Amino acid sequence: MINRRELITIIAGAAVVSPFAAVAQNASKAYRVGVLNEGAPIIDSSPFGKALIRGLAQAGYTLGKNLAIERRGAGGHKDRLPQLVIELVASKVDVIVTSGYPAALAAKQGTTLPVVSIQSGDPVGTGLVASLARPGGNLTGISDVSAELTPKRLELLKQFAPNLRRVAMLWNADNLGMTLRYRAAEAGAKALGISVQPLGVREPSDFEEAFRAMNRNMPDAILMVTDFLTILNRKPVFEFAAAHRLPAMYEFAFLVHDGGLMSYGPDDNESFGRVAALVDRILKGAAPAELPFEQPTKFDLVINLKTAKTLGLTVPPLLLAQADEIVE
Secondary structure, three states, rough: OOOOOOEEEOOOOOOOOHHHHHOOOOOOOOOEEEEEEEOOOOOOOOOHHHHHHHHHOOOOEEEOOOEEEEEEEOOOOHHHHHHHHHHHHOOOOOEEEEEEHHHHHHHHHOOOOEEEOOHHHHHHHOOOOOOOOOOOOOOEEEEEOOOHHHHHHHHHHHHHOOOOOOOEEEEEEEOOHHHHHHHHHHHHHHHHOOOOEEEEEOOOOOOHHHHHHHHOOOEEEEEEOOOOOHHHHHHHHHHHHHOOOOEEEEOOHHHHHHHEEHHHHHHEEHHHHHHHHHHHHHOOOOOOHHHOOOOOOOOEEEEEHHHHHHHOOOHHHHHHHHOOOEOO
C-alpha cells in the first residue's frame, strides 16, 4: 500500500444543536439503529458495514452492549422499501441510517424518526432537504460531491488514455439520485472537452444493450456511477472493459478490490465515521433538521495492478505515486 491522502476540506456549516443536546446520554441504555438500503441488507462484514460499525465504536457504541442494529434490504425492489420502514419503526429503532436515494426517500416519507442518509446523491437537487446548512424535517447526512470529483476522475483516466475524447457513463436511470450524479459528471466532462456516451440502465437486461451500444461506437474509457444496480452487474462491466482493453473509473475502492481498474472517491471509513458522529449527536438529543449535511473531506485513489496488466495497460509512474492504495 502506498499512502498518500488528498485532503479537501469542504465545511457545510456549523451545526446548530437542539435544546435537547444538553441531555446526557444514558450509559445504561441500549440504543437501536436501523440500517436500510435498496439492495441486500448491509451486513457487518461488508465494506460499508465494517465502516459503519467502526465509526459507531469510535463514538462509544458497542454491538451487544449499548447498541443493537436492525438491518433491512429491499433486494432491488424499491416498492418494498415503505414496508421495511414500517418494520424498522415497529422494532423501535431510535434512528435510521439509509444508503442510497430510494431508501432515504422512503424513510423521509414513511416516518418522523430521525434519518441519516449517505450515498443518496445531491440531497437538495432530489428534494430530500431544503438546504445543506439547514435540512429541515427529519433527515440529515452526508451529501454528494460528484460535481467536484468528476474533473479529477477524468484527469486520472487521461493518464491511462492520453487521447481520451469520449467516455461512456453507466448509471441507474431509474434512480433520481444517481441520475443527478450522472448529470453532474456529464457537465464536468463537457467542460473538459470530453464527449459523453450516456448509457442509462434500469434493470440487469439493459446492460447487454449498453454493451452493444459501446460496440457500435467504442468509447475511450468507462465511468460507472455506483448504486445497487451497477454493483449487482459489476462483473459484466469488468469483463467488457477487459475484452476491449478499456480503462474504467469507479467511485468506491471495494470495486477495485473486486476487479475494477481504479477508483477515486470518498474514503469509506471517514464517510461512515461522519455518519456515526451524526447518529451519536441525534441519540444525544440533536434534531436532524438543524444538523447540516456534511461533505466528505478525505478521498482515495486506488489502482488494481493485476487488472491493469489484464487490460494491457502500463500504470504511469506519476499515477502510482499519487495512489493511496495499490492492489496487486
